[in-house]
Amino acid sequence: VAIKVLALLLIASPAYAQIDFSWGGYIYDDVRFIVAQKNFDQSSQVAVDRGFDRNETRLRLTGTARAGDNVKAFGDFEFVWTGFSHAPYQASAQGYGAPATLADLSSLTTIDPFYLVAYGAYLDLYHVLPGLDLRLGRQIVTWGVADKFSPTNNLNSLDLEDPLRFGQAIANDMVRADWNHGDFIVSAAWVPVFRPARLPRTAPLGLHSLARIPYQEDDLRHLVASLLPTSGIAVQAYPILPPTDLANSQGGVRISGRLANVDLALSYYIGRHDLPVPVHTRVYVAANNQLAADTTVGFPRMQVAGFDAAGNFAVLADMGWWLETAVVFPQEMRMGLDPPPGFEQFLDKDGRAGIVIPDTPYLKATAGIDHTIARHLYVNVQYVHGFIDEFGSGRNIWRASDSPSKEVTSPREGNYVVAGADYKFRDDRILLRFFGVYDFDDSSAVLFPQIVATTFAATELSLGAFVYVGDPTTKFGDPAAGASQAFARAKFSW
Amino acid sequence: MFRALVLPLVALLFGDPPEIATLPPNPTGQQIVDAVDMDMFARDERYKVRLKIGDGTSVDPVLDVYQKTLGGIEKRLVRFASPPDLRGMGILVENRETMYVYLPGFDKVRRVGMHARTQNVMGSDFNYDDLGVLRYSHDYDATLMQTTPAEFIVEMTSKPGRDPIYVKLKAWVSRKCMQYTKIEYYDAHGMHVRTHLREYREGKGAGKRCLITKTSMIAHNRGNHLTVAEILEVKIGEKLPEDLFTVRSLARGN
Numbered sequence: 198v199a200i201k202v203l204a205l206l207l208i209a210s211p212a213y214a215q216i217d218f219s220w221g222g223y224i225y226d227d228v229r230f231i232v233a234q235k236n237f238d239q240s241s242q243v244a245v246d247r248g249f250d251r252n253e254t255r256l257r258l259t260g261t262a263r264a265g266d267n268v269k270a271f272g273d274f275e276f277v278w279t280g281f282s283h284a285p286y287q288a289s290a291q292g293y294g295a296p297a298t299l300a301d302l303s304s305l306t307t308i309d310p311f312y313l314v315a316y317g318a319y320l321d322l323y324h325v326l327p328g329l330d331l332r333l334g335r336q337i338v339t340w341g342v343a344d345k346f347s348p349t350n351n352l353n354s355l356d357l358e359d360p361l362r363f364g365q366a367i368a369n370d371m372v373r374a375d376w377n378h379g380d381f382i383v384s385a386a387w388v389p390v391f392r393p394a395r396l397p398r399t400a401p402l403g404l405h406s407l408a409r410i411p412y413q414e415d416d417l418r419h420l421v422a423s424l425l426p427t428s429g430i431a432v433q434a435y436p437i438l439p440p441t442d443l444a445n446s447q448g449g450v451r452i453s454g455r456l457a458n459v460d461l462a463l464s465y466y467i468g469r470h471d472l473p474v475p476v477h478t479r480v481y482v483a484a485n486n487q488l489a490a491d492t493t494v495g496f497p498r499m500q501v502a503g504f505d506a507a508g509n510f511a512v513l514a515d516m517g518w519w520l521e522t523a524v525v526f527p528q529e530m531r532m533g534l535d536p537p538p539g540f541e542q543f544l545d546k547d548g549r550a551g552i553v554i555p556d557t558p559y560l561k562a563t564a565g566i567d568h569t570i571a572r573h574l575y576v577n578v579q580y581v582h583g584f585i586d587e588f589g590s591g592r593n594i595w596r597a598s599d600s601p602s603k604e605v606t607s608p609r610e611g612n613y614v615v616a617g618a619d620y621k622f623r624d625d626r627i628l629l630r631f632f633g634v635y636d637f638d639d640s641s642a643v644l645f646p647q648i649v650a651t652t653f654a655a656t657e658l659s660l661g662a663f664v665y666v667g668d669p670t671t672k673f674g675d676p677a678a679g680a681s682q683a684f685a686r687a688k689f690s691w
Numbered sequence: 692m693f694r695a696l697v698l699p700l701v702a703l704l705f706g707d708p709p710e711i712a713t714l715p716p717n718p719t720g721q722q723i724v725d726a727v728d729m730d731m732f733a734r735d736e737r738y739k740v741r742l743k744i745g746d747g748t749s750v751d752p753v754l755d756v757y758q759k760t761l762g763g764i765e766k767r768l769v770r771f772a773s774p775p776d777l778r779g780m781g782i783l784v785e786n787r788e789t790m791y792v793y794l795p796g797f798d799k800v801r802r803v804g805m806h807a808r809t810q811n812v813m814g815s816d817f818n819y820d821d822l823g824v825l826r827y828s829h830d831y832d833a834t835l836m837q838t839t840p841a842e843f844i845v846e847m848t849s850k851p852g853r854d855p856i857y858v859k860l861k862a863w864v865s866r867k868c869m870q871y872t873k874i875e876y877y878d879a880h881g882m883h884v885r886t887h888l889r890e891y892r893e894g895k896g897a898g899k900r901c902l903i904t905k906t907s908m909i910a911h912n913r914g915n916h917l918t919v920a921e922i923l924e925v926k927i928g929e930k931l932p933e934d935l936f937t938v939r940s941l942a943r944g945n
Contacts (some may be wrong), residue, residue, distance in 0.1 A: 342802070377937060509804050515806040517805075518804075568806045575807075655775055690775035690776045
């Protein structure tokens with residue numbers, strides 16, 4: 198469908214149907230190298246090895262077709278060539294390859310695989326009724342005032358596959374309506390079919406062991422941990438998406454306006470968390486006599502009541518500020534555990550499957566400020582309570598597989614500072630950017646320095662690094678979060 | 692009667708510029724600045740502007756600028772048609788304290804903190820404050836310094852309680868066009884940091900408003916770095932919809 202829409206957009210011409218058409222795009226090369234291997238826990242077992250991590254070429258095409266003042270069609274597509282073959286690479290731990298036959302080597306989908314991303318393919322109808330606009334089709338709806346860490350922004354699932362494109366959402370088919378009277382705006386959206394988040398390539402590394410038994414009840418978790426080995430189990434996770442009926446569609450409403458020069462908004466969302474949560478695990482002895490665990494993961498329902506505000510501190514040299522909070526009402530999730538033969542069912546003290554996500558409401562919040570110093574230096578600082586992947590009240594429980602008796606726990610909603618600065622010079626054609634995230638609870642961090650040059654017309658060249666700091670049992674030190682890498686990118690836009 | 696009804700209509704259809712602002716005899720500096728300000732937003736205006744920054748590039752920024760007075764409040768909307776990586780971006784200026792930027796990559800409207808007004812617009816010698824200043828008389832008290840046959844020379848100093856970036860301006864106002872032809876900007880240390888030059892094409896017929904054709908900003912604190920804004924298109928008096936100057940409209944994009 199996306200290709201058809203793109204083709205229609207490309208062949209549309211004012212000569213045929215009084216359609217005003219404009220288009221643009223870019224080509225983008227992105228090469229990254231993992232500079233330091235990451236091991237599981239404290240062991241010497243390599244989780245992510247050194248080597249090239251990405252070798253992508255991206256071709257993005259956007260087109261807008263207008264028929265008069267009140268109708269607009271928009272398409273935004275990106276072809277991505279991964280730069281790695283699907284056939285397995287010798288001594289590669291990155292997991293690009295899959296078993297291939299000689300015959301596969303005659304197929305471009307094996308030799309030079311690519312995929313297509315559709316960021317948008319929608320139709321805008323303006324002034325359907327006085328003040329009312331509609332947007333129909335595949336789209337991304339962004340709510341909230343915070344930068345990247347918006348707890349009220351839940352209509353689209355996140356694309357977490359690439360840490361450097363952090364905060365990128367996955368477009369979904371939906372109906373959006375916006376009614377405004379001046380700057381008082383009511384927005385509503387309906388998403389018929391749920392779409393899960395796209396996970397980092399390193400996410401399966403989180404299944405390395407059963408060390409992360411997610412039961413919140415200590416006695417039950419300790420019982421399971423004492424009876425089942427936490428390593429040497431082949432764990433597989435199998436997602437099940439919610440039914441595609443009307444009752445499982447998502448929706449939300451946001452009302453925004455301005456009071457005393459402060460932008461204010463209230464929002465409500467009903468839908469699902471986009472990251473999977475374990476709902477059932479079967480532990481068994483596989484044919485090769487190895488202990489195996491098959492875990493079914495699902496996507497819990499949630500309701501989110503949000504509030505956001507933004508303005509300026511006139512008394513603080515016009516510093517910008519914003520606050521975005523959300524109270525999340527999660528669905529209670531329990532994980533049934535079928536033990537291997539010879540064990541009794543693992544149940545909590547109420548005789549039920551143990552809770553992994555309690556239904557206790559919890560708060561997520563982001564508060565931030567930004568400021569420009571001496572014209573060239575821009576500074577942005579945010580305090581974040583609850584990272585974008587964090588869901589549910591209770592605790593994260595980490596258990597090192599090399600010392601399973603040791604538990605490391607932290608609140609599910611961590612506390613972070615996200616801070617960075619841009620310094621521009623040479624007519625803004627050189628940008629030095631340094632951003633970082635620090636986890637107050639486990640002292641892990643991410644550092645993201647880069648230099649971006651736009652000295653050639655329509656061209657952007659960048660060099661930088663994305664560095665994870667922390668032990669394997671911390672938020673950013675976890676191999677499943679990814680490994681430190683250096684990158685070089687080139688982009689030409691038209 | 693015929694002339695009264697038909698000629699304005701013909702002028703409107705053929706895009707004749709409207710009449711220039713008038714001044715009382717022996718005007719004060721404040722009256723001159725008020726008249727220029729008043730004239731600036733007396734009618735809906737639309738410009739297409741190409742910015743040549745320094746030596747320029749093959750993809751110089753091109754902006755569409757719309758402005759209108761709504762209920763006595765001036766508003767300005769700027770949309771970026773070029774360069775390609777900024778195409779679709781928009782800025783809505785409600786006043787110097789309230790600006791919004793539309794980021795097409797995120798399909799998001801973000802409020803711009805007032806602190807950002809010192810930042811250059813895309814590396815040019817214009818800054819966001821130049822976009823945000825809709826009337827000089829909001830921020831400055833004006834004194835007439837000199838009158839020549841062609842120009843008024845006015846000095847503007849910042850009003851108490853206001854904090855424009857530049858504490859003093861010296862402005863040359865064309866008596867024929869009642870528009871600024873040159874403005875010198877002075878910082879808090881009294882340093883002459885920028886000079887703004889504006890060129891006009893005279894309107895047809897007596898008393899017709901002059902149309903701006905080119906404007907240049909020279910940043911003396913950047914080694915006399917120059918940005919030339921070439922006015923590619925001007926439409927004055929074409930009625931712009933009120934709805935164009937809302938956050939919702941900004942989010943509709945180009």
